[in-house]
Amino acid sequence: DHFIVCGYGRVGRNAAYEFQRTATPFLVIDRNEQRVAKATNAGMLAMAADATQDDSLREAGVFRAKGLIAALASDADNLFIILSAKALNPQLTVVTRASEEEAGEKLRRAGADTVLTPFSMAGRQLADVLLRPHVVEFIDFARSNMGTGVVMEQVRVSSQAEFTGKTLGELTELRRSGVIILAIRKTSGDTTFNPDPNLEIAAGDFLIVMGERANLQRLERLITA
Amino acid sequence: DHFIVCGYGRVGRNAAYEFQRTATPFLVIDRNEQRVAKATNAGMLAMAADATQDDSLREAGVFRAKGLIAALASDADNLFIILSAKALNPQLTVVTRASEEEAGEKLRRAGADTVLTPFSMAGRQLADVLLRPHVVEFIDFARSNMGTGVVMEQVRVSSQAEFTGKTLGELTELRRSGVIILAIRKTSGDTTFNPDPNLEIAAGDFLIVMGERANLQRLERLITA
Ligand SMILES: [Ca+2]
Ligand SMILES: [Ca+2]
Numbered sequence: 399d400h401f402i403v404c405g406y407g408r409v410g411r412n413a414a415y416e417f418q419r420t421a422t423p424f425l426v427i428d429r430n431e432q433r434v435a436k437a438t439n440a441g442m443l444a445m446a447a448d449a450t451q452d453d454s455l456r457e458a459g460v461f462r463a464k465g466l467i468a469a470l471a472s473d474a475d476n477l478f479i480i481l482s483a484k485a486l487n488p489q490l491t492v493v494t495r496a497s498e499e500e501a502g503e504k505l506r507r508a509g510a511d512t513v514l515t516p517f518s519m520a521g522r523q524l525a526d527v528l529l530r531p532h533v534v535e536f537i538d539f540a541r542s543n544m545g546t547g548v549v550m551e552q553v554r555v556s557s558q559a560e561f562t563g564k565t566l567g568e569l570t571e572l573r574r575s576g577v578i579i580l581a582i583r584k585t586s587g588d589t590t591f592n593p594d595p596n597l598e599i600a601a602g603d604f605l606i607v608m609g610e611r612a613n614l615q616r617l618e619r620l621i622t623a
Numbered sequence: 624d625h626f627i628v629c630g631y632g633r634v635g636r637n638a639a640y641e642f643q644r645t646a647t648p649f650l651v652i653d654r655n656e657q658r659v660a661k662a663t664n665a666g667m668l669a670m671a672a673d674a675t676q677d678d679s680l681r682e683a684g685v686f687r688a689k690g691l692i693a694a695l696a697s698d699a700d701n702l703f704i705i706l707s708a709k710a711l712n713p714q715l716t717v718v719t720r721a722s723e724e725e726a727g728e729k730l731r732r733a734g735a736d737t738v739l740t741p742f743s744m745a746g747r748q749l750a751d752v753l754l755r756p757h758v759v760e761f762i763d764f765a766r767s768n769m770g771t772g773v774v775m776e777q778v779r780v781s782s783q784a785e786f787t788g789k790t791l792g793e794l795t796e797l798r799r800s801g802v803i804i805l806a807i808r809k810t811s812g813d814t815t816f817n818p819d820p821n822l823e824i825a826a827g828d829f830l831i832v833m834g835e836r837a838n839l840q841r842l843e844r845l846i847t848a
Contacts (some may be wrong), residue, residue: 401750401753407742407777408722408723408742408743408746409742409745409746409749410746411746412742412743412744412745412746412747413746413747413749413750414746414750415746416746416747416750416754417750417754419723420754422750422754431774432680439818460772464753465753467749467750467753469746469749485713489826491643491753492756493642493749493752493753494749494848495745496799497748498633508801512749512752514742514745514748514749514752515633516742516744516745517632517633517634517635517637517741519637519745519748520634520637520741520744521633521635521636521637521638521639521640521641521694521745522637522638522640522641523739523744524634524638524640524692524694524718524719524720524737524739525626525637525638525642525647525692526812527718527737527739528626528689528690528692528716528718528773529645529647530640530777531643531777531778531832532808532814532829532831533775533776533777535808535814536775536777536805536806536808536814536831548816548817550646550758550761550762551755551758552755552756552757552758552761553727574776576816576817577817578803578817580761580803580833581761583665583760583761587769589757589760590803591773591801591833591835592773592802592803592833593835604757606757606758606761608805608816608817609816610816615757
Protein backbone atom coordinates (compact mmCIF):
# COMPACT_ATOMS: atom_id res chain seq x y z
CA ASP A 399 0.00 0.00 0.00
CA HIS A 400 2.98 2.27 -0.59
CA PHE A 401 4.54 4.03 -3.59
CA ILE A 402 7.96 3.27 -5.07
CA VAL A 403 10.13 6.07 -6.47
CA CYS A 404 12.86 4.70 -8.77
CA GLY A 405 15.65 7.26 -9.15
CA TYR A 406 16.44 10.12 -6.78
CA GLY A 407 17.51 12.64 -9.43
CA ARG A 408 15.74 15.92 -10.16
CA VAL A 409 12.44 14.27 -11.08
CA GLY A 410 12.42 11.52 -8.47
CA ARG A 411 13.48 13.88 -5.69
CA ASN A 412 10.57 16.21 -6.33
CA ALA A 413 8.09 13.35 -6.49
CA ALA A 414 9.48 12.09 -3.17
CA TYR A 415 9.10 15.56 -1.58
CA GLU A 416 5.45 15.55 -2.65
CA PHE A 417 4.81 12.15 -1.02
CA GLN A 418 6.64 13.27 2.11
CA ARG A 419 4.68 16.52 2.28
CA THR A 420 1.36 14.66 2.05
CA ALA A 421 2.44 11.98 4.59
CA THR A 422 2.08 9.22 1.97
CA PRO A 423 4.11 6.01 2.57
CA PHE A 424 6.82 5.58 -0.07
CA LEU A 425 10.24 4.06 -0.69
CA VAL A 426 13.09 5.49 -2.79
CA ILE A 427 15.39 3.21 -4.81
CA ASP A 428 18.61 4.55 -6.31
CA ARG A 429 21.82 2.72 -7.23
CA ASN A 430 23.93 5.69 -6.09
CA GLU A 431 24.84 5.43 -2.37
CA GLN A 432 25.27 9.19 -1.98
CA ARG A 433 21.79 9.87 -3.29
CA VAL A 434 20.38 7.22 -0.97
CA ALA A 435 22.16 8.94 1.92
CA LYS A 436 20.59 12.27 0.87
CA ALA A 437 17.11 10.75 0.86
CA THR A 438 17.72 9.06 4.22
CA ASN A 439 19.00 12.32 5.70
CA ALA A 440 15.83 14.00 4.47
CA GLY A 441 13.90 11.50 6.59
CA MET A 442 12.85 9.21 3.76
CA LEU A 443 12.90 5.43 3.51
CA ALA A 444 15.52 4.67 0.83
CA MET A 445 17.32 1.63 -0.52
CA ALA A 446 20.56 1.40 -2.52
CA ALA A 447 19.65 -0.90 -5.42
CA ASP A 448 19.36 -1.09 -9.19
CA ALA A 449 15.69 -0.62 -10.00
CA THR A 450 16.08 -2.28 -13.39
CA GLN A 451 16.62 -5.60 -11.53
CA ASP A 452 13.55 -7.68 -10.67
CA ASP A 453 15.10 -8.56 -7.30
CA SER A 454 15.27 -4.90 -6.33
CA LEU A 455 11.62 -4.37 -7.23
CA ARG A 456 10.63 -7.47 -5.25
CA GLU A 457 12.61 -6.24 -2.25
CA ALA A 458 10.87 -2.87 -2.58
CA GLY A 459 7.54 -4.65 -2.18
CA VAL A 460 6.31 -4.27 -5.76
CA PHE A 461 3.62 -6.94 -5.15
CA ARG A 462 1.79 -4.91 -2.52
CA ALA A 463 2.66 -1.42 -3.86
CA LYS A 464 -0.04 0.94 -5.14
CA GLY A 465 2.08 2.75 -7.70
CA LEU A 466 5.58 3.27 -9.04
CA ILE A 467 7.39 6.26 -10.52
CA ALA A 468 10.14 5.36 -13.00
CA ALA A 469 12.41 8.42 -12.83
CA LEU A 470 15.83 7.23 -13.96
CA ALA A 471 17.79 9.49 -16.28
CA SER A 472 17.36 7.46 -19.48
CA ASP A 473 14.20 6.53 -21.37
CA ALA A 474 15.65 3.04 -21.96
CA ASP A 475 16.11 2.38 -18.22
CA ASN A 476 12.62 3.64 -17.44
CA LEU A 477 11.15 1.44 -20.18
CA PHE A 478 12.94 -1.54 -18.69
CA ILE A 479 11.59 -0.78 -15.20
CA ILE A 480 8.06 -0.42 -16.53
CA LEU A 481 8.12 -3.78 -18.33
CA SER A 482 9.59 -5.49 -15.24
CA ALA A 483 7.22 -3.87 -12.74
CA LYS A 484 4.11 -4.56 -14.83
CA ALA A 485 5.16 -8.19 -15.32
CA LEU A 486 5.59 -8.63 -11.56
CA ASN A 487 2.38 -6.79 -10.65
CA PRO A 488 -0.07 -6.05 -13.49
CA GLN A 489 -2.34 -4.08 -11.09
CA LEU A 490 0.40 -1.55 -10.32
CA THR A 491 -0.05 2.01 -11.62
CA VAL A 492 3.21 3.03 -13.25
CA VAL A 493 4.05 6.60 -14.27
CA THR A 494 7.18 8.02 -15.83
CA ARG A 495 8.71 10.88 -17.77
CA ALA A 496 10.06 10.91 -21.31
CA SER A 497 12.71 13.09 -22.94
CA GLU A 498 10.69 13.42 -26.14
CA GLU A 499 7.16 12.75 -27.39
CA GLU A 500 8.33 9.76 -29.50
CA ALA A 501 9.95 8.09 -26.49
CA GLY A 502 6.72 8.79 -24.65
CA GLU A 503 4.81 6.68 -27.17
CA LYS A 504 7.16 3.74 -26.58
CA LEU A 505 6.84 4.05 -22.80
CA ARG A 506 3.06 4.05 -23.10
CA ARG A 507 3.17 0.92 -25.26
CA ALA A 508 5.40 -0.71 -22.62
CA GLY A 509 2.58 -0.22 -20.12
CA ALA A 510 3.12 3.20 -18.53
CA ASP A 511 -0.20 4.59 -17.32
CA THR A 512 0.94 8.21 -17.52
CA VAL A 513 3.97 9.66 -19.28
CA LEU A 514 4.97 13.29 -18.80
CA THR A 515 7.38 15.06 -21.14
CA PRO A 516 8.92 17.78 -18.94
CA PHE A 517 10.24 19.99 -21.76
CA SER A 518 6.95 19.97 -23.66
CA MET A 519 5.05 20.76 -20.46
CA ALA A 520 7.43 23.60 -19.65
CA GLY A 521 7.21 25.02 -23.17
CA ARG A 522 3.42 25.06 -23.18
CA GLN A 523 3.32 26.55 -19.71
CA LEU A 524 5.83 29.32 -20.52
CA ALA A 525 3.55 30.42 -23.37
CA ASP A 526 0.59 30.13 -21.01
CA VAL A 527 2.30 32.34 -18.42
CA LEU A 528 2.57 35.07 -21.06
CA LEU A 529 -0.93 34.59 -22.47
CA ARG A 530 -2.91 34.05 -19.27
CA PRO A 531 -0.77 35.07 -16.28
CA HIS A 532 -3.62 35.22 -13.76
CA VAL A 533 -4.98 31.81 -14.71
CA VAL A 534 -1.55 30.26 -14.26
CA GLU A 535 -1.14 32.09 -10.95
CA PHE A 536 -4.54 30.80 -9.87
CA ILE A 537 -3.83 27.19 -10.90
CA ASP A 538 -0.50 27.25 -9.08
CA PHE A 539 -2.26 28.63 -6.04
CA ALA A 540 -4.99 26.02 -6.32
CA ARG A 541 -2.60 23.13 -6.87
CA SER A 542 -0.44 23.81 -3.88
CA ASN A 543 -1.57 22.09 -0.72
CA MET A 544 0.45 24.26 1.58
CA GLY A 545 -0.86 26.40 4.37
CA THR A 546 -4.55 27.14 4.43
CA GLY A 547 -4.85 27.87 0.72
CA VAL A 548 -7.50 26.77 -1.68
CA VAL A 549 -7.03 23.29 -3.07
CA MET A 550 -8.56 21.11 -5.72
CA GLU A 551 -9.44 17.61 -4.58
CA GLN A 552 -11.20 14.49 -5.74
CA VAL A 553 -13.70 13.07 -3.27
CA ARG A 554 -15.14 9.62 -3.78
CA VAL A 555 -18.75 8.98 -2.77
CA SER A 556 -18.95 5.86 -0.63
CA SER A 557 -21.90 3.48 -0.62
CA GLN A 558 -22.43 4.13 3.11
CA ALA A 559 -22.50 7.90 2.72
CA GLU A 560 -25.56 9.75 3.88
CA PHE A 561 -25.73 11.64 0.57
CA THR A 562 -25.60 8.64 -1.78
CA GLY A 563 -28.68 8.63 -4.00
CA LYS A 564 -29.48 12.28 -3.30
CA THR A 565 -28.94 15.05 -5.83
CA LEU A 566 -26.10 17.52 -5.96
CA GLY A 567 -28.71 20.22 -5.30
CA GLU A 568 -29.48 18.59 -1.97
CA LEU A 569 -25.94 19.29 -0.91
CA THR A 570 -27.04 22.89 -0.39
CA GLU A 571 -25.01 23.12 2.76
CA LEU A 572 -21.96 22.98 0.53
CA ARG A 573 -22.87 26.23 -1.15
CA ARG A 574 -22.62 28.02 2.14
CA SER A 575 -19.47 26.17 3.11
CA GLY A 576 -17.43 27.70 0.31
CA VAL A 577 -16.85 24.55 -1.72
CA ILE A 578 -17.21 24.72 -5.50
CA ILE A 579 -18.19 21.51 -7.29
CA LEU A 580 -16.28 21.78 -10.56
CA ALA A 581 -17.15 18.45 -12.07
CA ILE A 582 -18.45 14.97 -11.43
CA ARG A 583 -16.79 11.86 -12.75
CA LYS A 584 -19.22 8.95 -13.00
CA THR A 585 -18.01 5.35 -12.65
CA SER A 586 -18.39 5.07 -16.45
CA GLY A 587 -15.47 7.49 -16.73
CA ASP A 588 -17.63 10.31 -18.11
CA THR A 589 -16.73 13.64 -16.60
CA THR A 590 -19.30 16.44 -16.55
CA PHE A 591 -18.21 19.99 -15.91
CA ASN A 592 -20.42 22.25 -13.77
CA PRO A 593 -22.94 19.45 -13.22
CA ASP A 594 -26.68 20.00 -13.05
CA PRO A 595 -28.01 20.30 -9.46
CA ASN A 596 -30.59 17.63 -10.33
CA LEU A 597 -27.88 15.06 -11.01
CA GLU A 598 -28.06 12.16 -8.57
CA ILE A 599 -24.94 11.18 -6.65
CA ALA A 600 -24.08 7.48 -6.80
CA ALA A 601 -21.55 5.40 -4.89
CA GLY A 602 -18.24 5.33 -6.74
CA ASP A 603 -18.67 8.78 -8.28
CA PHE A 604 -15.84 11.23 -7.83
CA LEU A 605 -16.61 14.87 -7.17
CA ILE A 606 -13.88 17.26 -8.34
CA VAL A 607 -14.13 20.03 -5.81
CA MET A 608 -12.32 23.20 -4.94
CA GLY A 609 -12.20 25.01 -1.66
CA GLU A 610 -10.27 25.65 1.50
CA ARG A 611 -8.78 22.56 3.08
CA ALA A 612 -10.98 22.64 6.20
CA ASN A 613 -14.16 22.98 4.14
CA LEU A 614 -13.14 20.12 1.87
CA GLN A 615 -12.49 17.92 4.87
CA ARG A 616 -16.01 18.64 6.10
CA LEU A 617 -17.37 17.61 2.69
CA GLU A 618 -15.28 14.46 2.73
CA ARG A 619 -16.77 13.44 6.07
CA LEU A 620 -20.26 13.88 4.59
CA ILE A 621 -19.84 11.82 1.45
CA THR A 622 -17.26 9.24 2.39
CA ALA A 623 -18.02 6.53 4.91
CA ASP B 624 2.87 43.67 -29.71
CA HIS B 625 4.25 40.21 -30.43
CA PHE B 626 6.10 37.52 -28.48
CA ILE B 627 9.68 36.40 -29.12
CA VAL B 628 10.66 32.75 -28.67
CA CYS B 629 14.45 32.34 -28.34
CA GLY B 630 15.46 28.77 -29.10
CA TYR B 631 13.46 26.23 -31.08
CA GLY B 632 14.43 23.16 -29.04
CA ARG B 633 12.02 21.03 -27.06
CA VAL B 634 10.90 23.86 -24.80
CA GLY B 635 10.80 26.65 -27.39
CA ARG B 636 9.02 24.48 -29.94
CA ASN B 637 6.19 23.69 -27.56
CA ALA B 638 5.82 27.34 -26.55
CA ALA B 639 5.67 28.25 -30.25
CA TYR B 640 2.95 25.63 -30.89
CA GLU B 641 0.91 27.18 -28.11
CA PHE B 642 1.18 30.67 -29.64
CA GLN B 643 0.34 29.28 -33.08
CA ARG B 644 -2.66 27.38 -31.74
CA THR B 645 -4.05 30.52 -30.10
CA ALA B 646 -3.35 32.71 -33.17
CA THR B 647 -0.96 34.90 -31.17
CA PRO B 648 1.68 36.85 -33.18
CA PHE B 649 5.19 35.61 -32.42
CA LEU B 650 8.68 35.26 -33.88
CA VAL B 651 11.12 32.39 -33.38
CA ILE B 652 14.90 33.03 -33.19
CA ASP B 653 17.36 30.15 -33.40
CA ARG B 654 20.99 30.13 -34.57
CA ASN B 655 20.52 26.73 -36.19
CA GLU B 656 19.37 27.04 -39.84
CA GLN B 657 17.71 23.61 -39.86
CA ARG B 658 15.59 24.44 -36.84
CA VAL B 659 14.61 27.75 -38.45
CA ALA B 660 13.57 25.81 -41.57
CA LYS B 661 11.46 23.50 -39.41
CA ALA B 662 9.68 26.44 -37.81
CA THR B 663 9.16 28.10 -41.19
CA ASN B 664 7.78 24.86 -42.63
CA ALA B 665 5.36 24.70 -39.73
CA GLY B 666 4.04 28.10 -40.88
CA MET B 667 5.83 30.17 -38.26
CA LEU B 668 7.76 33.41 -38.61
CA ALA B 669 11.37 32.49 -37.81
CA MET B 670 14.78 34.11 -38.03
CA ALA B 671 18.26 32.54 -38.07
CA ALA B 672 20.19 34.55 -35.49
CA ASP B 673 22.02 34.34 -32.19
CA ALA B 674 19.56 35.50 -29.52
CA THR B 675 22.40 36.30 -27.11
CA GLN B 676 23.37 39.22 -29.42
CA ASP B 677 21.67 42.59 -28.85
CA ASP B 678 21.45 43.10 -32.62
CA SER B 679 19.35 39.95 -33.00
CA LEU B 680 16.96 41.06 -30.27
CA ARG B 681 16.68 44.50 -31.87
CA GLU B 682 15.98 42.93 -35.25
CA ALA B 683 13.32 40.75 -33.59
CA GLY B 684 11.56 43.93 -32.45
CA VAL B 685 12.36 43.66 -28.75
CA PHE B 686 11.35 47.33 -28.23
CA ARG B 687 7.73 46.78 -29.22
CA ALA B 688 7.42 43.14 -28.06
CA LYS B 689 5.06 42.12 -25.23
CA GLY B 690 7.07 39.21 -23.93
CA LEU B 691 10.03 36.95 -24.52
CA ILE B 692 10.71 33.29 -23.80
CA ALA B 693 14.39 32.44 -23.25
CA ALA B 694 14.50 28.74 -24.14
CA LEU B 695 18.10 28.02 -25.14
CA ALA B 696 19.66 24.81 -23.89
CA SER B 697 21.95 26.34 -21.23
CA ASP B 698 21.11 28.36 -18.14
CA ALA B 699 24.07 30.66 -18.90
CA ASP B 700 22.75 31.55 -22.38
CA ASN B 701 19.27 32.18 -21.04
CA LEU B 702 20.66 34.40 -18.28
CA PHE B 703 22.56 36.37 -20.90
CA ILE B 704 19.43 36.84 -23.02
CA ILE B 705 17.41 37.98 -20.02
CA LEU B 706 19.97 40.62 -19.01
CA SER B 707 20.20 41.87 -22.62
CA ALA B 708 16.45 41.92 -23.28
CA LYS B 709 15.63 43.66 -19.98
CA ALA B 710 18.32 46.29 -20.64
CA LEU B 711 16.87 47.00 -24.09
CA ASN B 712 13.25 47.01 -22.92
CA PRO B 713 12.62 47.10 -19.15
CA GLN B 714 8.84 46.76 -19.73
CA LEU B 715 9.24 43.40 -21.43
CA THR B 716 7.92 40.32 -19.62
CA VAL B 717 10.63 37.67 -19.78
CA VAL B 718 10.11 34.03 -18.86
CA THR B 719 12.50 31.11 -18.95
CA ARG B 720 13.26 27.63 -17.70
CA ALA B 721 16.06 26.47 -15.42
CA SER B 722 17.79 23.11 -15.11
CA GLU B 723 17.86 23.31 -11.30
CA GLU B 724 16.28 25.37 -8.53
CA GLU B 725 19.60 27.13 -7.77
CA ALA B 726 19.98 28.26 -11.39
CA GLY B 727 16.37 29.42 -11.18
CA GLU B 728 17.31 31.79 -8.36
CA LYS B 729 20.06 33.35 -10.50
CA LEU B 730 17.71 33.76 -13.45
CA ARG B 731 15.17 35.49 -11.24
CA ARG B 732 17.83 37.86 -9.90
CA ALA B 733 18.81 38.62 -13.54
CA GLY B 734 15.27 39.85 -14.14
CA ALA B 735 13.23 36.83 -15.25
CA ASP B 736 9.56 37.34 -14.36
CA THR B 737 8.81 33.61 -14.27
CA VAL B 738 11.23 30.68 -14.15
CA LEU B 739 10.00 27.11 -14.55
CA THR B 740 12.12 24.11 -13.58
CA PRO B 741 10.81 21.33 -15.86
CA PHE B 742 12.19 18.39 -13.86
CA SER B 743 10.83 19.68 -10.55
CA MET B 744 7.44 20.31 -12.14
CA ALA B 745 7.40 16.83 -13.67
CA GLY B 746 8.41 15.20 -10.38
CA ARG B 747 5.68 16.93 -8.41
CA GLN B 748 3.12 16.15 -11.06
CA LEU B 749 4.06 12.46 -11.29
CA ALA B 750 3.37 12.15 -7.57
CA ASP B 751 0.16 14.11 -8.05
CA VAL B 752 -0.99 11.75 -10.83
CA LEU B 753 -0.70 8.86 -8.35
CA LEU B 754 -2.26 10.72 -5.43
CA ARG B 755 -5.10 12.54 -7.19
CA PRO B 756 -5.56 11.07 -10.69
CA HIS B 757 -8.98 12.60 -11.36
CA VAL B 758 -7.92 16.08 -10.32
CA VAL B 759 -4.93 15.91 -12.66
CA GLU B 760 -7.16 14.58 -15.44
CA PHE B 761 -9.59 17.42 -14.82
CA ILE B 762 -6.88 20.10 -14.77
CA ASP B 763 -5.40 18.77 -18.02
CA PHE B 764 -8.87 18.77 -19.53
CA ALA B 765 -9.50 22.29 -18.24
CA ARG B 766 -6.15 23.65 -19.39
CA SER B 767 -6.43 22.42 -22.93
CA ASN B 768 -8.06 24.87 -25.28
CA MET B 769 -8.74 22.33 -27.94
CA GLY B 770 -12.09 21.43 -29.37
CA THR B 771 -15.15 22.53 -27.49
CA GLY B 772 -13.84 21.52 -24.07
CA VAL B 773 -14.04 23.39 -20.84
CA VAL B 774 -11.37 26.03 -20.36
CA MET B 775 -10.11 28.31 -17.62
CA GLU B 776 -9.72 31.93 -18.63
CA GLN B 777 -8.97 35.32 -17.15
CA VAL B 778 -11.38 38.05 -18.22
CA ARG B 779 -10.58 41.66 -17.51
CA VAL B 780 -13.42 44.01 -16.64
CA SER B 781 -13.21 47.13 -18.79
CA SER B 782 -14.30 50.58 -17.63
CA GLN B 783 -16.83 50.75 -20.45
CA ALA B 784 -18.45 47.43 -19.57
CA GLU B 785 -22.11 47.40 -18.77
CA PHE B 786 -21.42 45.36 -15.61
CA THR B 787 -18.77 47.61 -14.09
CA GLY B 788 -19.87 48.73 -10.63
CA LYS B 789 -22.49 46.02 -10.33
CA THR B 790 -22.10 43.00 -8.06
CA LEU B 791 -21.10 39.51 -9.05
CA GLY B 792 -24.57 38.41 -7.93
CA GLU B 793 -26.08 40.64 -10.60
CA LEU B 794 -24.33 38.54 -13.19
CA THR B 795 -27.05 35.96 -12.53
CA GLU B 796 -27.31 35.26 -16.21
CA LEU B 797 -23.91 33.64 -15.93
CA ARG B 798 -25.21 30.96 -13.61
CA ARG B 799 -27.55 29.75 -16.29
CA SER B 800 -24.88 30.10 -18.95
CA GLY B 801 -22.68 27.43 -17.40
CA VAL B 802 -19.78 29.65 -16.38
CA ILE B 803 -18.20 29.16 -12.95
CA ILE B 804 -16.50 32.18 -11.36
CA LEU B 805 -13.59 30.61 -9.51
CA ALA B 806 -11.93 33.73 -8.24
CA ILE B 807 -11.59 37.47 -8.62
CA ARG B 808 -8.26 39.24 -8.74
CA LYS B 809 -8.57 42.89 -7.70
CA THR B 810 -6.21 45.54 -9.10
CA SER B 811 -4.43 45.45 -5.70
CA GLY B 812 -3.27 41.93 -6.61
CA ASP B 813 -5.46 40.26 -3.97
CA THR B 814 -7.10 37.15 -5.26
CA THR B 815 -10.29 35.88 -3.61
CA PHE B 816 -11.47 32.35 -4.22
CA ASN B 817 -15.20 31.67 -4.62
CA PRO B 818 -16.01 35.38 -4.21
CA ASP B 819 -19.08 36.62 -2.38
CA PRO B 820 -22.02 37.47 -4.72
CA ASN B 821 -22.22 40.90 -3.06
CA LEU B 822 -18.72 41.80 -4.19
CA GLU B 823 -18.74 44.74 -6.57
CA ILE B 824 -16.99 44.44 -9.91
CA ALA B 825 -14.57 47.25 -10.72
CA ALA B 826 -12.74 48.17 -13.90
CA GLY B 827 -9.36 46.46 -14.02
CA ASP B 828 -10.49 43.41 -12.02
CA PHE B 829 -9.79 40.03 -13.50
CA LEU B 830 -12.35 37.28 -13.18
CA ILE B 831 -10.87 33.78 -13.23
CA VAL B 832 -13.62 31.81 -14.88
CA MET B 833 -14.22 28.31 -16.11
CA GLY B 834 -16.65 27.11 -18.72
CA GLU B 835 -17.15 26.08 -22.30
CA ARG B 836 -15.43 28.31 -24.82
CA ALA B 837 -18.65 29.67 -26.34
CA ASN B 838 -20.06 30.58 -22.92
CA LEU B 839 -16.85 32.32 -21.90
CA GLN B 840 -16.88 34.35 -25.09
CA ARG B 841 -20.40 35.50 -24.28
CA LEU B 842 -19.19 36.58 -20.82
CA GLU B 843 -16.22 38.37 -22.32
CA ARG B 844 -18.52 40.39 -24.56
CA LEU B 845 -20.52 41.43 -21.48
CA ILE B 846 -17.68 42.62 -19.28
CA THR B 847 -15.07 43.81 -21.75
CA ALA B 848 -15.62 46.85 -23.92
CA1 LIG C 1 15.34 11.40 -11.56
CA1 LIG D 1 14.56 24.94 -26.26
